[in-house]
Amino acid sequence: MRRLLLALPFALLPLAIAHAADAAHEVEHASLGAHEHGTARLNAALDDETLELELDSPAMNLVGFEHPATSDADKAAVNNVRQLLAQPLTLFAVPAAAKCIVAKQTLNSPLFGDKPAADEHDHDEDADEHDADGAEHHHDHSEIHAHYQLQCDNAAVLKSLDLTRLFKTFPATHKVQVQLIAPNGQEGVDATPDNSVLTY
Incomplete structure (x- = not known):
């Protein structure tokens, strides 16, 4: 059991690194300013x-x-x-x-x-919009x-x-x-x- 507890932080390390990278990207994107018409x-x-x-x-x-x-x-x-x-x-x-x-x-x-710059791209699938009849707009x-x-x-x-x-x-x-x-x-x-x- 002790070995399992000691190994747990190392097993979770890749997940923590990925989460930190996502958070850094969000902060960087926010600092650049949102695309607002x-x-x-x-x-x-x-x-x-x-x-x-x-x-x-x-x-x-x-x-x-x-x-x-x-x-x-x-x-x-x-x-x-x-x-x-x-x-x-x-x-x-x-x-x-x-x-x-x-x-x-x-x-x-x-x-x-x-x-286009690296931070300037088409919306991905989670940012696509749908109109009232459900049609998807990219x-x-x-x-x-x-x-x-x-x-x-x-x-x-x-x-x-x-x-x-x-x-x-x-x-x-x-x-x-x-x-x-x-x-x-x-x-x-x-x-x-x-x-x-x-x-x-």
Whole structure:
């Protein structure tokens, strides 16, 4: 009996490891933010003369759909959004006095033909939805990621970031969860169309 009790923790070890890995995955997924239509995430970091902006949004907020673009209308919509996102100084109202230029930018999305990220995938069988008559619906969840690096000759005037144009350009975006990182600290705020100016 004593041998059995001593062996029990070792027998349960693989189960404990698997459970811990699942819990870690859930925490990691939660920290990345849930895929919520109407809500986007923005990291804005100011370091010396560099302003980094990283926008993550469900494609639904920007394009109006998340399925692969097959029709001409869908392809045109995706192309239009890509062109809008390629102009960060138009979307994010950075003061002209800051004299910022776009030093680097990347745009990624399965809708742009990019491979989806590891955490961005079709729902599995436990996430499929059923309608009233029991028919099963399988949903794709596509994200759009935009990363910008702005070099500013006069970064001292960067006291605020105005998201008004972002909300007007993409009206299906109702909230942006923002992490502001500046020399004086870090702050998390929710921007909305009625509260769209962020201060550092």
